[in-house]
Amino acid sequence: MRPSRRFAWSFALLLVPGLSLAQQRAPAAKPPAGYAGSASCADCHKPEVAEFAATDKGKLLLEHPRSAHEKLGCEACHGPSKQHGESGGEERGAMIAFSGKHPSPVSARNATCLGCHQKTARMVWQGSAHEARNVACSDCHTVMHAASERGNLRKPTVLGTCGSCHVQQKNQQTRFSHMPLGERKMECTSCHNPHGSTAPKLLLASSTNETCFSCHADKRGPFLWQHAPVTENCANCHDPHGSSHEKMLKVSRPRLCQQCHQGSGHPIAPRNPGTLADFQFVFNRQCSNCHFNIHGSNHPSGFAFTR
């Protein structure tokens, strides 16, 4: 079978179950004992419930539930609250508290969220860098009010949310050379999946390079002449969070290139900016004045990346 046909079949197979299940009905079940009902919550938490009711999640749970679990409303996440209500709020019982003076353990809070959301992007949450460091879903998300346009984030933007802990990376966006996150053309989540990934650094794709290629597909090649460190890892030379050096380089040229190219001849002279003979090696694009195709060349004579 031709490769293209194989992919077409794969595509079709992926589609079929989605369409066939489109008309499935949601199961209906009575709430278990110990639950008080969302209206009871509003008796004491009226402003919170009102604000929650205006959110997408609130509309789903309080007005348009699809399953017996969702019909539990507030208690779908907070757990049975009858004891809590009957004690006048003194006792928590089996409730899950996501904030307040005595929040439930992080693992219990997260288990509640994962009860519905352990799929797609959160498949490998358990064992991920954030999970291993006891980060709670509610550290970054809130469903009680609409603070962000998307993702139920605690802060209006992804950068602001991630930047709460990753202060250095947030500050790197203000450096001379940066990607357009501050201009809201990208988000941290354009490259990272904070819920876990099988790739390093919680990257979306299988490797650093494959993540970069999702936008910079021109660098993917394969090229006739490959530059081995480029093939292995874009981050050998670039700091994608931002840099004081041109092109988000980790070190300015010519030093960047000289870190590896210590051969005889022109690569490894220290270069004096006051000397005309060193002009083209020190000024403007330095090494790239000539070796511009450094990510790889498809020119038959491009072995030195000058073509």
Next chain:
Amino acid sequence: MRSRASSIALYCAAGAVALVVPCASLAQVKTAAGAPTTDTSKATALPPAESIAGRVTGAAEVGLRTFTNSITDQQRGKFEEYRDMPSGLLLQQLVLFYTPADSFRSFRLQASNVGLRDQTVSFRAKQPGLFDFQLGWDRVPHTFSTDARSLYAETDRGVYTLPVPRPDTATFNRAPFIAPVRSLWEPVKLALGITPSQAWDFKAEYTHIDRNGDRPMGLAFGSPGGGSSEIREPIDQTIHDLKVTQSFAEERFQLVGTYDLSVFQNNVKSVVADNPALATDSPTLGSSRGRTALPPNNLAHTIVVNGGLNLPWRTRVTGNMALSWWRQDEPFIPVTINSAIVDPRIAQEPASLDGSVRTTNLAASVTARPLPPLALSARYRSYQYRDEAGVSALPLLVVNDRSVSPADTARRDPFARRNADVSGTWQLVEPLAVTVGLAWEQMERDSMERNVLRTSERTPRVSVDYTGVPWLSLRGMYSKGWRRGSTYVQTTGENPDARRFDEADRDRERTSLIASVTPIDPVTVTGTWQVGHDLYPDALFGVQSDRSTAVGADVSFAIGSRITGGAGLMRETFDDLMKARYRTGTQLNNITYDWIGENTDVVNTASVDLHAILIPDQLEAGGSFERSRARYAMATYNPVTPTGGTAAQNASATAVNLPEVSQTMQPVGTYLRYHFRPDWAFTVRYHAERYTQNDYKTNSLVPATAVSATNLQLYLANYFQDYDARYFVFSFTYRPQAIRIGRSIL
């Protein structure tokens, strides 16, 4: 533009069709869900939010930007790097919103910076839990410079010519400013997500990115002693990306399958530019023109399957398999454009690469909590990059269209990276967890271009996380790693004792501490301290060590319900120490030719923002200040004075410091907003942005510099000039209170 407009129209039509399908197919789900139960009827008795259901409503912000000082076109490079900042009328935001009275579907059309180069338009229709349709058209400008100067005329796309006879240096240096060197990315994204049931998710996404414009590039005409020209690389590229994801999730297991097709098309295959020092082709002196290849068309298929299984004792097993196949078979451009070079081997050049790369990512993980305070985790990942290009032998090369070089082989760089990680977390007391882990990474390379066939790195770590009380969280981590490799085989021509930093033996140390304290309820202080240190114990030459430090604090606060604000301060330093030996002619091992390079980066960032409600529901004001100052220096020195060679060699071996480079960015903004009606506001904003830089590499550049009689360097002589932009924006905002669109908008 015509094709883009038709593409967008097509997306809109497809979107409308796509909307109908989920609505119809999901109708029964809604009915089932809508069946009232005791609890649901209670829920509907909850206090409702202000209803906008059943009517079209919207929000908008219209304004006028006016500058109070003059900023020249040449100063706009950095100012408009990723944005469009004209003066005049602005439609900053537009939102149209509709939600039917009988459901909680919502339809939203949103646009910002309408008509500008950084405009964004999006349409979203969704019913949470059932379907989500999105259509977005973004424009991302990237300005490289607005002060480039050149005598080159672009006679065809990617073909740059100079007058004959060639101008002299003085004439080149009188070159006029040319159009801004910039590119524009226009991603159009179409996405449809359907959740037929709580267990099933289906998502299809198509992204089309048009990239047009130019960016600076260099082109060499000979070596040694040859000149080079900086010209504009023509950008006329398209990326298509289609991704289909199907996921199934039950309490016990979850399965996700994704297929991704990525296609890159470059409509300009090569660049041709006249040699400024030569007007006729010569078999010895060089070519009158240079020609180079631009990125070739390519495509990639990727299939990803993820699975997760929940087992007893809170154990979870996950597996991942990602297979990717990249193809590239763009016809090669001729080996040289120099008509004076005649060689029978030119006819034997292969036609194309027949390039093929296959990558495989296999990963598995097991996590378990056998006891309430104990969490165990083990992960393994194997990533393979296999290059199966059909062509590698080249019968001859022509270096820079000037000199014939013998046959060569283009070597491939296959590699495999394997990672494993085991860790255990013990909850000592409820809020305090200690994690001990060990990471292992092995890199195998099968390439004659690389020096070490196998490296292995082991990194034990310990972390402490205290997250038990709302007013304090404390996260500390320390790791120490050792990377060791098999025999280092040095590349021919390189210093035998030099080691490349990505392959060399390495000792790595990382320490980080993040503390978040809320001393009183509305005040939160977050402090961060990170230190990284890499040491290359086996490298006599090459990178010796690098060290990075980041120390900072962020404060956010609220005073009553009317004043909120924050402040931040951070200092980052990065030091990199490199040792090298200048090697030339007979002086290949002259120890007096050793030199040291010390790169030091320091970045200080400070920010303050404050927002105050002066009169509730009527008057608010605020402002922000940010200052980021970066400087880096490349100190370079010889441990001993170079001697032993010729005077010229000794001079070349003598190291001097490269001048310090600095950049300062300081944006300040203030605003005063008056709500003259409940849904209406008038806002006055004042911005003062200042950018200064001092970069020896570009500050004093002129378009042409004659290095020698045969070496003429032509540059665009462009850089980001300092700017001081001060401007007002006066705007009217209409925003019904009932529209929940987040604080980031309007």
